[in-house]
Amino acid sequence: MSGISRSQVSRLCEEIDDRVKAFLDRPIEGDWPYLWIDATYLKVRQAGRIVSVAVIIAVGVNGDGRREVLGMAIGSSEAEVFWTAFLRSLARRGLRGVKLVVSDAHEGIKASVSKLFNATWQRCRVHFARNALAHAGKSGRRVVSAFIATAFAQETAETASAQWRKVADQLRPTVPKLATFMDDTEQDVLAYMTFPPQHRAKLHSTNPIERLNGEIKRRTNVVGIFPNEDAITRLVGAILLEQNDEWAVQRARYMTLESVAPFSDNPLVSMPAVAA
Incomplete structure (x- = not known):
């Protein structure tokens, strides 16, 4: 088999770049x-140095209950100005009707979400648990985890909040820092409880895109150090495009149309079906 010439490689890269950009x-x-x-x-690599950059990925579910990759961005940090620029770019492309944004704890993204979308912010429950258990000590982690889980097991937002505060008060005498942490995070960790019960398992954490992040890590680990940010965009963008195409051909919706439609701001989508 003959080798591929540099010109062929260059054309292939240009084709990939064009598809990813589009x-x-x-x-x-x-x-x-x-x-x-x-x-x-x-x-x-940047200016002769090797640096670490943040690659941000956004995935959304639309009024039809379909899941799509909506965008990505590369930045030197996760500062508020970076988050704001990224979310603003999504808004310029037409993103609207956002009711809930789920992410790890970061004041920058929380502030940006409030400014640009007037949406509720959900702190990833999995990341919260890791932070909370760090206050418990090795010997108390299992008990503390079980205590907090009782709040997540509640059926309504009201009972979840009541149980959350009860657990915090029970922990306060022995683990005051953890109790204070729970006081400060209650609203953000339990935000998903105000949404439909059938959606909650997918709303309380960033788990719905963890598999995608895992695939990105697996394939970028082969590269190790990228020569420039364009190379990151080319590879990660291609992975995202591939995943988006896979989701598009799946027959089952990520969430049912009937359960998502009431959240649509489009009256044609949110209008109830008329009986024949």
Whole structure:
């Protein structure tokens, strides 16, 4: 088998770049009530140095209950200005109707969500648990985890909040820092409880995009250190495009149309079906 010439490699890279750019810059149409955002870190060469950059990925569910990759961005940090620029770019492409944004704890993204979308912010429950258990000590982690889980097991937002405060008060005499941490995070960790019960398992954490992040890590680990940010965009963008195509051909919706439609700001989508 003959080798591939440099010109062929160059043309192939240009074709990939064009497809990825078209995908990442495409218009976002319709309402997107749920948005998950997560970041992973990759190493890249910049001005003769090797630095770590944040690669932000946004995945949403639209008014039809379909899941799509909505965008990505690369930045040197996760500062508020970076989050704001990323979310603003999604808004310029047409993102609207956002009711809940799920991410790890970060004041920058929390502030940006409030400014740009007037949406509720959900602190990832999995990341919260890791932070909470760090206050418990090795010997108390299992008990503390079981205590907090009783709040998550409640059926309504009201009973979940009541149980949350009860657990915090029980822990206060022995683990005061953990109790204070629970006081400070209650509203953000339990935000998903105000949404439909059938959606909650997918709303309380960034788990819906963890598999995607895992695939990105697996394939970027082969590269190790990227020569520039364009190379990151080319590979990660191609992975995102591939995943989006896979979701598009799946027959089953990520969430049922009937359960998501009431959250749409489009009256044609949210209008109840008329009986024949």
